[in-house]
Structures are given as C-alpha cells and as structure tokens.
Amino acid sequence: MTAETNTGPMIGQRHLQTFLLFLSIVVNYMAKFNAGVAVVAMTNAENTNPNFPEYDWNEMERSYILSSFFWGYILTQFMGGWLCRRYGARITMFVSTIGSALLVVLIPWCVSWGGWQAYCAIRMSMGLFQGFLFPCIHAHLANWCPVKERNRLGALANTGIDCGTLVAMFASGLLAASSIGWPGIFYVSCGVGVLWCIVWWIFGANQPRESKFIGEAELNYIETSINSSRKAEEAELKATGPIPVPWKAIWTSVPFWALMVTRCCQSWGYSTLQTEMPAYMNGVLLMDMKSNALYSALPYLTSWVMAFVYLIIADILLTRGIMSITGIRKSVNSIAFFVPAAALIGVSFLDNTQKTLAVVLMCANVGINAGSTIGSTINTIDLSPNHAGILMGIVNTASNIVPILTPLLVGIIVKDDHDREQWQIVFIISAVIFCVGNIVYVAFGKMVNQPWDAPDFMDKQRSSNLQEVGHSKALEAQGSEKVEEAKRNESEGIKDN
Known part of the structure; x- marks a missing residue:
C-alpha cells in the first residue's frame, strides 16, 4: 500500500x-x-x-x-x-x-x-x-x-x-x-x-x-x-x-507556420467581435445601451461555459481512445472556425427586427469558437515540448498584431454605423479569414513532435554539415588532383614533341 x-x-x-x-x-x-x-x-x-x-x-x-x-x-x-x-x-x-x-x-x-x-x-x-x-x-x-x-x-x-x-x-x-x-x-x-x-x-x-x-x-x-x-x-x-533553440528549423517549419496562420486568423475574427459588437448592436440593431450591455455580454458567458464543455468532451475522447490527438485537434478546430464563420455571415444579413436571432448567432459564434483553445492554441506543445515557450511567444506576438488591424479595417469600410451593407463586408471578410485559417491548419498542421524538438538536433545538424563540408572538400581536392595530373600529362607531351 x-x-x-x-x-x-x-x-x-x-x-x-x-x-x-x-x-x-x-x-x-x-x-x-x-x-x-x-x-x-x-x-x-x-x-x-x-x-x-x-x-x-x-x-x-x-x-x-x-x-x-x-x-x-x-x-x-x-x-x-x-x-x-x-x-x-x-x-x-x-x-x-x-x-x-x-x-x-x-x-x-x-x-x-x-x-x-x-x-x-x-x-x-x-x-x-x-x-x-x-x-x-x-x-x-x-x-x-x-x-x-x-x-x-x-x-x-x-x-x-x-x-x-x-x-x-x-x-x-x-x-x-x-x-x-x-x-x-x-x-x-x-x-x-x-x-x-x-x-x-x-x-x-x-x-x-x-x-x-x-x-x-x-x-x-x-x-x-x-x-x-x-x-x-x-x-x-x-x-x-x-538545449539550443533551432531558430532556422523553426522558421522553416511548415507545421509551425500553419499554426501561426491559424492563430492569426482566429484572432482576426474574435477581435472583430470583441471590439465592434457594441457599435454594430447600437448602429444596426438599434439597441439601447442597457440591452446592448446585456446582449454584448451573453456571447462571452456562452464562451466561458463552452470552454469547460470542450475540455470535458476532449478528455473523454482521448482517454477512452475514441479519437487520436490529431483527430481531436483538427475536428474541434474545424467546428470552432467553420460554425462561427457561418454565424458571422448570418448576423450580417439581419436587421433591427431580428434582434433575438442576431444575439443567438453571436452567442453561437463566440461560444463555439471557444474550442480553438483545444483545437490549435496548445498545438505548440504537440510540435515541440522543449521549445513550447518560444513558439508561444512568437505566435502570441503575431496574433496580437491582428487586433491592431481589424478596427482600422472597420474604420475604412464602415462610414455609417447604421449601414448594414457596410457591416456585411466586415463580417464576410472575417468569415472568409476564419475558413482560410482552418483549411491551412487541417492541410498542413501536425500534432506530433517535430524533428527539431530533439535535444541533439543541433548537434546532428552540425555533424551533418561537417560531413557535407568534408565531402565537398574531398571532391574539391580530388578535382584539383585531376587538374594537376592533366597539366603534368600535357607538359610531358610537349616535352616529348
């Protein structure tokens, strides 16, 4: 015992x-x-x-x-x-x-x-x-x-x-x-x-x-x-x-770039809602500030609850061997990206007579997108446990550049808060970016340790480089010997004549 x-x-x-x-x-x-x-x-x-x-x-x-x-x-x-x-x-x-x-x-x-x-x-x-x-x-x-x-x-x-x-x-x-x-x-x-x-x-x-x-x-x-x-x-x-950081290998890694693109696309759609939802609800749906406050907050309450739902479901699927970690990550991320993309497009075609449906779609958008944490945020640990902190720092910095751009794009497109068609352009762009981000992730994302995660990766690379240099020098020396031999033969031929 x-x-x-x-x-x-x-x-x-x-x-x-x-x-x-x-x-x-x-x-x-x-x-x-x-x-x-x-x-x-x-x-x-x-x-x-x-x-x-x-x-x-x-x-x-x-x-x-x-x-x-x-x-x-x-x-x-x-x-x-x-x-x-x-x-x-x-x-x-x-x-x-x-x-x-x-x-x-x-x-x-x-x-x-x-x-x-x-x-x-x-x-x-x-x-x-x-x-x-x-x-x-x-x-x-x-x-x-x-x-x-x-x-x-x-x-x-x-x-x-x-x-x-x-x-x-x-x-x-x-x-x-x-x-x-x-x-x-x-x-x-x-x-x-x-x-x-x-x-x-x-x-x-x-x-x-x-x-x-x-x-x-x-x-x-x-x-x-x-x-x-x-x-x-x-x-x-x-x-x-x-363990040295293999910077070149990281920056030339396709799965790492797939992750970074995916996180930036997620940040685009999410930050659009975070910063612009109150303006949209006030301008297009004509909600007063009290109801605007309540309905602006509901999607994030849904997200808070859904974060635990995703966590429980993923844990059950993984521990019972129903799905692999790759299947879970890509499936959950697809749901977390594709459903909100559809919901965003749906919201953009609603007016002030359909407020309830608009709020329901916004809750679905933000709540279902909560699965992106399990789907792609922690993919850094899959790719490289040894360098997960470095990867997270790079990805987090890149994804936080996006919220700088999204409000500026809204400022360029939306000249009148009450013009639903201008908001449609904003939401459709975000929906397309959501879809592109997940397609890249499904096609190129990996949920296995990359070769450059190995502690001795840099040593092996140096050894390989030394071998290549040695082989190159050997070939160069061999070529020089052949040139010298040809010159000697030519010189002897001239003397014989």
Missing part, C-alpha cells in the same frame, strides 16, 4: 493564488475591453446618460482608439518574461495592474482637452503595462501548482479571459446608462484594479515558502511535487546540456 499524500487543506494557498490570478485577468480585461462600449457611449449620449459630454468622432477615429491598446501590448510580451524572472511575479504583476488602473482613470479628464488622440495615447500606455501580465501568470502557476494539479489550476486561472470580457461588456453598458455616465466606466475599472493590487500585495507570494499564510503540510506537498519534477529536468539537462 502507498501512503496517502497530505495535500494540506481542501482550499489552500495554491487555490488562493490561482483565484488571484483569475481576478487579475478579470480586472485587466475590464480595463482592456471597456473601450468597445465606452466609445459608443461617448459618441452617442442619447442611448446612455445625456448629462455627460458627447464627442463627434468618426468611425476611423473610433477605430484608432480601439486599435491603440495593442500598439503597446505587442511591445512588452517578451519583456514581461524577463522582468518576472528578474524581480518575481509579485512585483511585476503589481506594477502591470496598478499602472493600467491609474492610466484608465485619466481618460475622462484627458479626453476633455486632448480628444481622441489623448485616448489613444493612454490606451497605448495601458497596453505597455498589460503586456507584462501573461508571462507572469504562467511563471507564477509554475511556482505554485503541484505537477498533478497544474492543468486544472492553470485552466481555472485562464477562465478569467472569458469572465473578464463578459464583465467588461456587461458592467460598462450598465455604468454608461447609470447616473455616473460613461466616466463611471473608467472610475470603476480603476477602482477594481487598485483593490486587486491591495489584496495581491497582502496575499501574493513569488514562492510557496515566501507566503506568510501557507501551512506546513501544503508547503511540503507543493515543494515535493515541484522539486521532484525539477530534479528530473535537471538530471536530463545535466545529461544533454542546455
């Missing part, structure tokens, strides 16, 4: 840390995605609270505002990992969140004198701060999660993405229509961010041993699990040495 492991209390500090990470995503996503509702409220006071200023921004200027966050966000992805490694997740996440929270509260004041340009500058600065967040979350989970609980706790923390978007859409609409008007969106976003920072500063700890609240049993359980895993990794590292 094996001794039962003492894991500490049923709800311990590791669960609290996971919950704090979940809340960090929620409060940062509130600040990140409240702009979709805010710009509608700030440019159309009739549907919100008319007691606050209204700005005459055209669609292109609104698009710059929605896009500007990602101008800064893509610049600090890799820096976040470096700061977390140097200073720890506790201080880095604190700085990331407090910086974003204090900037968002400046918007009502700065916009009054700086216009949409000031709004863009603030959102770009917010993006710079929030770029630190996710590298810290992943590092913090690695330090706190026992190996057997890592997937579960990691998945729970990351559900903050859908919950944060849901809260941003819903709360922002209610606040804009309330007595505090659209400025209240920014005050509340700042307030919850600062509140999280206070709680994080009290309870957050880089390592379990640094926590003032952890019990001895839970500490031993976490450290034993993580240390045994790290000892195995260190033994392997000692045997093989540091």
Whole structure:
C-alpha cells in the first residue's frame, strides 16, 4: 500500500493564488475591453446618460482608439518574461495592474482637452503595462501548482479571459446608462484594479515558502511535487546540456507556420467581435445601451461555459481512445472556425427586427469558437515540448498584431454605423479569414513532435554539415588532383614533341 499524500487543506494557498490570478485577468480585461462600449457611449449620449459630454468622432477615429491598446501590448510580451524572472511575479504583476488602473482613470479628464488622440495615447500606455501580465501568470502557476494539479489550476486561472470580457461588456453598458455616465466606466475599472493590487500585495507570494499564510503540510506537498519534477529536468539537462533553440528549423517549419496562420486568423475574427459588437448592436440593431450591455455580454458567458464543455468532451475522447490527438485537434478546430464563420455571415444579413436571432448567432459564434483553445492554441506543445515557450511567444506576438488591424479595417469600410451593407463586408471578410485559417491548419498542421524538438538536433545538424563540408572538400581536392595530373600529362607531351 502507498501512503496517502497530505495535500494540506481542501482550499489552500495554491487555490488562493490561482483565484488571484483569475481576478487579475478579470480586472485587466475590464480595463482592456471597456473601450468597445465606452466609445459608443461617448459618441452617442442619447442611448446612455445625456448629462455627460458627447464627442463627434468618426468611425476611423473610433477605430484608432480601439486599435491603440495593442500598439503597446505587442511591445512588452517578451519583456514581461524577463522582468518576472528578474524581480518575481509579485512585483511585476503589481506594477502591470496598478499602472493600467491609474492610466484608465485619466481618460475622462484627458479626453476633455486632448480628444481622441489623448485616448489613444493612454490606451497605448495601458497596453505597455498589460503586456507584462501573461508571462507572469504562467511563471507564477509554475511556482505554485503541484505537477498533478497544474492543468486544472492553470485552466481555472485562464477562465478569467472569458469572465473578464463578459464583465467588461456587461458592467460598462450598465455604468454608461447609470447616473455616473460613461466616466463611471473608467472610475470603476480603476477602482477594481487598485483593490486587486491591495489584496495581491497582502496575499501574493513569488514562492510557496515566501507566503506568510501557507501551512506546513501544503508547503511540503507543493515543494515535493515541484522539486521532484525539477530534479528530473535537471538530471536530463545535466545529461544533454542546455538545449539550443533551432531558430532556422523553426522558421522553416511548415507545421509551425500553419499554426501561426491559424492563430492569426482566429484572432482576426474574435477581435472583430470583441471590439465592434457594441457599435454594430447600437448602429444596426438599434439597441439601447442597457440591452446592448446585456446582449454584448451573453456571447462571452456562452464562451466561458463552452470552454469547460470542450475540455470535458476532449478528455473523454482521448482517454477512452475514441479519437487520436490529431483527430481531436483538427475536428474541434474545424467546428470552432467553420460554425462561427457561418454565424458571422448570418448576423450580417439581419436587421433591427431580428434582434433575438442576431444575439443567438453571436452567442453561437463566440461560444463555439471557444474550442480553438483545444483545437490549435496548445498545438505548440504537440510540435515541440522543449521549445513550447518560444513558439508561444512568437505566435502570441503575431496574433496580437491582428487586433491592431481589424478596427482600422472597420474604420475604412464602415462610414455609417447604421449601414448594414457596410457591416456585411466586415463580417464576410472575417468569415472568409476564419475558413482560410482552418483549411491551412487541417492541410498542413501536425500534432506530433517535430524533428527539431530533439535535444541533439543541433548537434546532428552540425555533424551533418561537417560531413557535407568534408565531402565537398574531398571532391574539391580530388578535382584539383585531376587538374594537376592533366597539366603534368600535357607538359610531358610537349616535352616529348
């Protein structure tokens, strides 16, 4: 019989840390995605609270505002990992969140004198701060999660993405229509961010041993699990040495490019809905801000629920041997891309007399697209467990460039918010991109370790290159000998004559 492991209390500090990470995503996503509702409220006071200023921004200027966050966000992805490694997740996440929270509260004041340009500058600065967040979350989970609980706790923390978007859409609409008007969106976003920072500063700890609240049993359980895993990794590292990154092999890998194209296409369709849904529902479906808030949030509630549904179904299919990992990934990704593509086209042909059907199709779009996480997001681990972090950094940076472009395209195409035909072009383009992305993934994507994942890949490549160089030099030397011999024969022939 094996001794039962003492894991500490049923709800311990590791669960609290996971919950704090979940809340960090929620409060940062509130600040990140409240702009979709805010710009509608700030440019159309009739549907919100008319007691606050209204700005005459055209669609292109609104698009710059929605896009500007990602101008800064893509610049600090890799820096976040470096700061977390140097200073720890506790201080880095604190700085990331407090910086974003204090900037968002400046918007009502700065916009009054700086216009949409000031709004863009603030959102770009917010993006710079929030770029630190996710590298810290992943590092913090690695330090706190026992190996057997890592997937579960990691998945729970990351559900903050859908919950944060849901809260941003819903709360922002209610606040804009309330007595505090659209400025209240920014005050509340700042307030919850600062509140999280206070709680994080009290309870957050880089390592379990640094926590003032952890019990001895839970500490031993976490450290034993993580240390045994790290000892195995260190033994392997000692045997093989540091694994160099095969940059050339990665950048010339067809499956890797298939994954990157797929993730960029998914980001295109998803970001179109995230940033433009409130404007579409207000302009074409003629919804007031309160109903707009509710119906804008419903798709993300669906997505939050569907993320767990996909996870359970995929686990059953894999553990029971019903489908291979390749079959699961490609099938789920096809559903997550093709169905939303059809739903997007369907939404574009509806008008204000078909609001219920429009909301149902939007829920289907965002909810079913939640399968893309299982379908393609974690494909980096399939391709290369040894270099998954590098691959994720590249893919995540590329896919976050896309949300810069989608609002700008909407600004070019949609000149009148109420013109359904202009919105049809936007949604049809997104639907086509969804389809192209999945076709590329199904045709060229792979769910097996690539040759360049092997620890000795670079050594074998160098050996092969040396052999080729040696063979080439041998052939060159042999050719030189033949030329010399021909010259000698020619010289002897001349002498004989």
